[in-house]
Amino acid sequence: MEAKALLAKLIDRTGLLEHHVHTLRRLEPLMSPMASEIALAFYDYLGRDEEMRAILWDAPGRVERLYQSFADWYRGLFCGNYDAEYAEKRARIGLVHAAIGVKPSFIMPAFGMVQELSLEHLRNTLRSPEIYSAVEAFEKIMSIEAALMQDSYMQAMEYGYRLGVAADQEKALVAGARAMLGKTN
Numbered sequence: 001m002e003a004k005a006l007l008a009k010l011i012d013r014t015g016l017l018e019h020h021v022h023t024l025r026r027l028e029p030l031m032s033p034m035a036s037e038i039a040l041a042f043y044d045y046l047g048r049d050e051e052m053r054a055i056l057w058d059a060p061g062r063v064e065r066l067y068q069s070f071a072d073w074y075r076g077l078f079c080g081n082y083d084a085e086y087a088e089k090r091a092r093i094g095l096v097h098a099a100i101g102v103k104p105s106f107i108m109p110a111f112g113m114v115q116e117l118s119l120e121h122l123r124n125t126l127r128s129p130e131i132y133s134a135v136e137a138f139e140k141i142m143s144i145e146a147a148l149m150q151d152s153y154m155q156a157m158e159y160g161y162r163l164g165v166a167a168d169q170e171k172a173l174v175a176g177a178r179a180m181l182g183k184t185n
């Protein structure tokens with residue numbers, strides 16, 4: 001399924017309604033300034049795991065690059081425009097991870113960490129009547145993000161098997177993702 005159609009389904013399935021979108025937009029001035037701090041804490045978390053650390057330091061400039069792109073991704077959560085462009089950008093991010101060998105099992109705990117850091121900030125800055133609606137809207141967009149990422153992995157794996165270059169699951173995933181991204185080396 002193409003990213004735009006999948007996003008529409010996910011919006012439906014998570015029940016992300018207009019008022020949730022408004023809430024996310026309202027949260028933007030509160031959460032966007034936190035993006036760099038969350039990026040820092042996030043990559044600190046990744047760096048504590050031996051396998052993830054090895055990936056992070058595998059290429060020069062990688063950490064600096066992804067620190068910036070993670071912060072952009074984070075701000076995007078509160079943009080309020082969850083359209084075709086959003087869906088395609090997010091689907092590509094999943095492929096980038098699959099192509100560099102970030103295992104599927106690394107992804108959900110990482111999402112959990114983003115949630116934990118964000119909820120802490122919401123709890124510290126909002127008054128109690130606002131917290132519930134903020135958390136509800138935030139959880140919905142995070143579920144959508146996680147499902148988009150998961151779908152990219154599934155598509156890459158399927159494509160990798162179809163290419164017939166590898167029978168091994170991990171290799172098929174990397175080969176499929178690289179081919180979908182148009183990478184030749």
Ligand code: HEM
Binds near residue numbers: 096
């Ligand atoms: C909540 C989960 C995650 C989010 C939202 C996220 C976000 C991002 C974004 C937005 C990019 C830039 C993609 C692009 O170039 O288009 C990126 C790249 C990258 N991420 Fe993640 N990431 C996540 C999990 C992880 C995990 C678990 C690892 C494990 C090591 C990881 C390592 C990397 C690496 C190595 C790059 C490539 C940087 C480069 O060479 O340009 N990420 N990430």
